[in-house]
Amino acid sequence: MTTVTVDSLNHFLGEAFPQTRCxxxxxxxxxxxxxxxxxxxxLRPGGTVSGPTLMAAADLALYAAVLGEIGLQPLxxxxxxxxxxxxxxxxxxxxxxxxxxxxxxxxxAIGNVxxxxxxxxxxxxxxxxxxxxxxxx
Amino acid sequence: MTTVTVDSLNHFLGEAFPQTRCxxxxxxxxxxxxxxxxxxxxLRPGGTVSGPTLMAAADLALYAAVLGEIGLQPLxxxxxxxxxxxxxxxxxxxxxxxxxxxxxxxxxAIGNVxxxxxxxxxxxxxxxxxxxxxxxx
Amino acid sequence: MTTVTVDSLNHFLGEAFPQTRCxxxxxxxxxxxxxxxxxxxxLRPGGTVSGPTLMAAADLALYAAVLGEIGLQPLxxxxxxxxxxxxxxxxxxxxxxxxxxxxxxxxxAIGNVxxxxxxxxxxxxxxxxxxxxxxxx
Amino acid sequence: MTTVTVDSLNHFLGEAFPQTRCxxxxxxxxxxxxxxxxxxxxLRPGGTVSGPTLMAAADLALYAAVLGEIGLQPLxxxxxxxxxxxxxxxxxxxxxxxxxxxxxxxxxAIGNVxxxxxxxxxxxxxxxxxxxxxxxx
Numbered sequence: 001m002t003t004v005t006v007d008s009l010n011h012f013l014g015e016a017f018p019q020t021r022c023x024x025x026x027x028x029x030x031x032x033x034x035x036x037x038x039x040x041x042x043l044r045p046g047g048t049v050s051g052p053t054l055m056a057a058a059d060l061a062l063y064a065a066v067l068g069e070i071g072l073q074p075l076x077x078x079x080x081x082x083x084x085x086x087x088x089x090x091x092x093x094x095x096x097x098x099x100x101x102x103x104x105x106x107x108x109a110i111g112n113v114x115x116x117x118x119x120x121x122x123x124x125x126x127x128x129x130x131x132x133x134x135x136x137x
Numbered sequence: 138m139t140t141v142t143v144d145s146l147n148h149f150l151g152e153a154f155p156q157t158r159c160x161x162x163x164x165x166x167x168x169x170x171x172x173x174x175x176x177x178x179x180l181r182p183g184g185t186v187s188g189p190t191l192m193a194a195a196d197l198a199l200y201a202a203v204l205g206e207i208g209l210q211p212l213x214x215x216x217x218x219x220x221x222x223x224x225x226x227x228x229x230x231x232x233x234x235x236x237x238x239x240x241x242x243x244x245x246a247i248g249n250v251x252x253x254x255x256x257x258x259x260x261x262x263x264x265x266x267x268x269x270x271x272x273x274x
Numbered sequence: 275m276t277t278v279t280v281d282s283l284n285h286f287l288g289e290a291f292p293q294t295r296c297x298x299x300x301x302x303x304x305x306x307x308x309x310x311x312x313x314x315x316x317l318r319p320g321g322t323v324s325g326p327t328l329m330a331a332a333d334l335a336l337y338a339a340v341l342g343e344i345g346l347q348p349l350x351x352x353x354x355x356x357x358x359x360x361x362x363x364x365x366x367x368x369x370x371x372x373x374x375x376x377x378x379x380x381x382x383a384i385g386n387v388x389x390x391x392x393x394x395x396x397x398x399x400x401x402x403x404x405x406x407x408x409x410x411x
Numbered sequence: 412m413t414t415v416t417v418d419s420l421n422h423f424l425g426e427a428f429p430q431t432r433c434x435x436x437x438x439x440x441x442x443x444x445x446x447x448x449x450x451x452x453x454l455r456p457g458g459t460v461s462g463p464t465l466m467a468a469a470d471l472a473l474y475a476a477v478l479g480e481i482g483l484q485p486l487x488x489x490x491x492x493x494x495x496x497x498x499x500x501x502x503x504x505x506x507x508x509x510x511x512x513x514x515x516x517x518x519x520a521i522g523n524v525x526x527x528x529x530x531x532x533x534x535x536x537x538x539x540x541x542x543x544x545x546x547x548x
């Protein structure tokens with residue numbers, strides 16, 4: 001049982017990923033929701049959110065859900081990430097990524113992520129990935 | 138048979154991805170190599186390249202290899218990308234991503250990408266992905 | 275809107291995959307649930323279901339959900355499948371695989387699959403994959 | 412440094428996967444090649460090799476390459492597998508799967524697999540996957 005809160009996690013992520021513009025919105029048992037603000041830096045010509053922006057949001061949602069379970073351990077690292085791009089995201093809406101952990105074991109955590117243009121019903125992308133959890137000393 | 142050159146492709150990518158700092162280094166039959174410059178914006182505390190930077194480099198290498206085959210079509214889009222993170226990249230070396238297309242069909246192209254910290258022998262990541270190619274009018 | 279029923283789909287699958295022991299259990303909008311009976315042929319020493327058995331069940335659940343949407347088209351083919359193995363399945367329970375389609379477009383369908391040992395709450399595996407849908411004549 | 416030979420590995424796999432018809436053909440540093448015989452049980456109507464047959468071959472090639480590095484440890488398990496289906500395999504040729512390990516660490520091994528219809532130049536599928544290696548006692 002950890003005592004990670006949305007505030008403590010946002011503070012931690014701000015130090016671990018100083019460039020990120022993402023914020024954790026909510027944390028629950030085995031799940032987390034994050035928001036990736038969308039501005040000119042995240043858009044491609046034609047008015048859509050870039051693929052790497054969605055990948056970054058998926059990775060961060062997974063990381064947030066893992067840290068919510070294991071505590072604020074800086075050494076957890078992604079070992080793989082798989083993403084399916086489903087629909088063109090809206091250019092003028094933030095990306096909301098919600099991760100559900102399917103397993104949070106002693107050494108590996110695996111989660112499923114759905115990504116949305118805020119307020120839209122159909123997901124813009126689906127991702128799944130694995131985090132390696134460092135052994136406790 | 139297309140007439141895409143490294144220069145024409147870099148010009149095209151600069152317009153399609155105005156934020157990217159990547160450059161195509163070489164193009165060959167069914168393959169492409171790109172360079173992602175690494176600076177403070179791509180690093181995490183502790184001195185390693187961020188996962189989203191590697192994902193962006195993998196996606197661009199795949200896109201470059203596809204455009205080298207089909208010509209400069211803005212409408213080709215990634216449908217999926219899978220990445221395995223293998224080793225901690227060096228903080229002071231550019232990322233070099235080399236894509237080999239395994240198939241470039243009428244509607245789908247699939248490729249394999251190896252990513253390196255420049256000058257290192259062991260890859261830092263491996264990716265594979267699919268691009269959907271728009272039908273010719 | 276198609277008129278595919280559980281019975282017509284099971285009849286179709288029995289002809290398309292004569293070796294399969296899987297049966298479709300239910301079909302709904304953008305989703306399908308299948309059962310893979312587990313017997314000696316699906317087990318490994320130590321008493322667990324083999325990985326290829328889970329992969330086959332995931333693929334079939336995805337196929338069933340796609341056919342439920344597009345009709346009984348023999349030419350839809352898997353283009354990729356990604357699977358995470360989460361927990362050791364029970365040796366004496368069937369595998370139940372439930373697919374939710376995330377998108378069923380004109381040319382590609384993408385779905386998410388959760389696999390369970392029947393009656394257990396925690397999934398034994400998660401898969402996602404893409405089917406290519408042949409163009410209508 | 413292990414002393415795994417093709418013969419000792421085939422003997423081990425015959426006990427670990429009594430149903431498999433696959434055989435290891437060759438083992439080298441960080442790589443292995445296996446053969447999956449193709450007969451009526453592996454075919455679908457229309458004369459192509461089933462997807463699950465290719466997935467099983469990819470998984471076994473990865474397992475063989477891992478065991479060649481770490482020795483004949485029965486407890487190594489697949490944690491994920493991603494496969495891209497590229498071309499229709501020939502119905503009358505065995506499947507040859509060649510795995511190159513990209514990393515064989517203390518706890519995780521990751522490899523890339525190319526699958527061929529024997530004697531054909533273009534691969535029929537590409538896979539990548541992760542094995543979890545049990546800690547030494």
